[in-house]
Amino acid sequence: MYTTKLANDYIKKNKYSVNNKYRFKYHAMPPIGWMNDPNGLIYFNNEYHLFYQYNPYNSISGPMHWGHFTSKDLVVFKDEDVVLAPEAIDETGCFSGGAIVDEVTKELVLFYTKHYEKYGVKFETQNIVKSKDGINFVKNDGNIISTSMIPEHADKYDFRDPNPYYKDGYYYVFIGSKNEYNQGQILVYRSIDLVNFEYHFTIGPNKYFGDMAECPDFFTIDGYDVILVSATNLKAESNRFLNVNSSLYLIGKMDFENKKYEIIKVEEIDGGHDFYAPQTLLDNKNRRIMIGWLNMWGKDYYTHKLGHKWSGALTIPRKLSIKDGHFMQYPIDEIKNYQTNKRGFTNGMLISKSSDLLFKLGNGNFNFKFSNPNNDDDYFIIGLDDGELYLDSSKSILWPQTRRNSLFKYNKEVELRILP
Template sequence: MTVNEWIKDNKAKVNNRYKPKFHFTAPIGWINDPNGFVYFKGEYHLFYQYHPYSAKWGPMHWGHAKSSDLIHWEHLPVALAPDQPYDKGGCFSGTALAVDDELILMYTGHVDENGKIRQVQCLARSFDGIHFQKYEQNPVIDERHVTNTTDFRDPKIFKRSDKYYSLVASTENNIGNVLLFESDDLENWMFKSVFLSAEKNQGKIWECPDLFSLGGKDVLIVSPIAYQQDGFRFANVNSSVWFIGEVDWEKGKFVTETVEEIDSGLDFYAPQTLLDDKNRRIMIAWEQMWGRSIPTDDLGHNWAGSMTIPRQLTYKEGKIRQEFVSEFYDQFHLIDEKEVENDFETEIPPLLEAEFRGDFILKIGTADEYVEISCADQTITVNRSQSGYLIKDGENVSDIRQCQLSSEYVKIALATDVSTSDLIINNDTVFSNTFYPKEEIGKIRIKSEQFIVSTYREKIKI
């Protein structure tokens, strides 16, 4: 039985109790990193790390879906399965590149034999964007190019001028770095440079690199393991950050000006971006985190993991701004907008916007089970410790994340979607979190001296 036949025969076994409506999830099984997020032939394609056979991480496949609006996704056949000597342990993360009428995938072939790990970079191609053929010359980047293939993964493939490039995550002396490789034809590659190396506090390996230009700046995204916490920032053991600066292409080096955490929440990792036909830079990420239990697995629901609502990125006033894509807003219509003196309560809307000048407390849920979002003395606190099923964390037991604001003015956009809450503050700071209430989810309650609140509901489809 093929993997696609197995999915078809077993997907009805999924319990949908905690499945979100507006966040991407797989038909069945485990997902993590988005892969090959790309705009191809008029549609958005999302590939993802996928283990369909259980709700636990396992030998990685590339799941695949496509969409015309970034919200409603059509599940497609699994694009890559671990079936070759160089990838029999898993088809690990990578990226996609549209080349004329072809869609090229570059991924990491993973093999673990008797505790010895080998990770090499491989290619697959498709003309219809659905069926993929692995290159006969795979792997295309391996021990011929580097000495360390133990931690050597997650290629970012792109084209600049008349050459192809690939950024690959690696490590040296337990310090993360990103290596740059170059090719004229996709098949023959050469090592060009160490693109960027971590400082001692910046993690022991940088996973899932992405590179793009935004507002006249170059941006390098990486997801470091063991980035050292700095106040409220980088509180997750596994973080996601963006370096903002400029690429020196002659030397093959990234020159950093600033580095910031992308998302301050408990559940956000391995973001990828694409550029679409509207010239928008759009980002999506895995809305989960390593090292934590996942109630949908513990409860036997046969699925685990979702993606964030896609966000559009812009660069303004020295910072990268984030907002939900317009297609998400298109799903709703404004129900009510009002100025409130002290207390506000409503059935939980899928989208709520509010403006505060000073402190507030917002609770999502019931009197006994809730996620609390509060602001006091320009410090935002998100606390899910009372939200329902315990999410056990072997490395960091805190269910609280915080950030410091630069102003008393706070404008929030809050998307609550069954078991996820995506909170954007001033189009700048973001908290992505999951939670699993034992009872029905309840209401939203807000307390503040004076504020403006807008609630949105899903449009009725005729």
């Protein structure tokens, strides 16, 4: 049996036993234990709230709780108490979901998946928790979207990651799904009161949703309707979709009234080794900001293998825009406030593991080799080859991974930023 109190007591007692050797400078990380998907990203009561999939008891995936950070600037994060634990009789994990503010009560409402998998039985339903202050939460008894509300063309067991959106008097909830042929799709539900929901329509199936569409996120930006989706087992295409699971953006036009979404463009969000389950928020500066999980399923998790008692982090927050049909991503400006002791970069110089690096280069070929000063055979390379930016960490002793090239070619000056 798990409870939020047990989790919070365990964290307070054990968090100082974590080995900090490989912890990041800017990235959000769990105080102890395992972290994966970001959940419930929102700006509420004059601060940012970031929740996340969390197993406080081990540095690998396990009984999913919801951890919680607050932040004033999305650079420095404060650990808050765990807000969700799988304590109900019909849940063995509290899986991913999103957040919204009730238009009437102004309460913060978190949507999550009640995952049950025990004794050969598996099912997933959706529920909510509410908070007036963003710190103390009350869980709804039962479910708001049950298995009986799943349409006939959708799988009855894989049904997760509810993410809400409000428009013209309706709360819409986007939920990851697949059909009987293991083709990913997104189910859309709606409600006028955040209490009574009805199935509205389905987006897909689509070949770019893999065999299961996870963690859907819908928003409007720069005149376009965008959906982020994380697709499991998506087939590789050239240098795209090379991970076991991939996260994509869809640019299109949404018509809620006529129950359809017209897809104009589909592309991978991030071609790196470690990016999954991104989610966004709209802040008080009217910025659409995206954060993802800085890891991937099906890998060795090196801090776990080393016994450091933690694993996982979130990406640097990225400000989004669409320019000339392209999905643009930039680190948020707040990071600049933490840059100190600037100096030039020279060949052979020693840098600390927490260095914040910025390179401005022409369009010719180049490569930077980052070596372990204690072992010349332990290194990784970042370079530009015929306009393609690449990362090759195949010679890294701690965490060897294959070479990855950028999705697009760069024919102009390149600005490269490496954030610890």
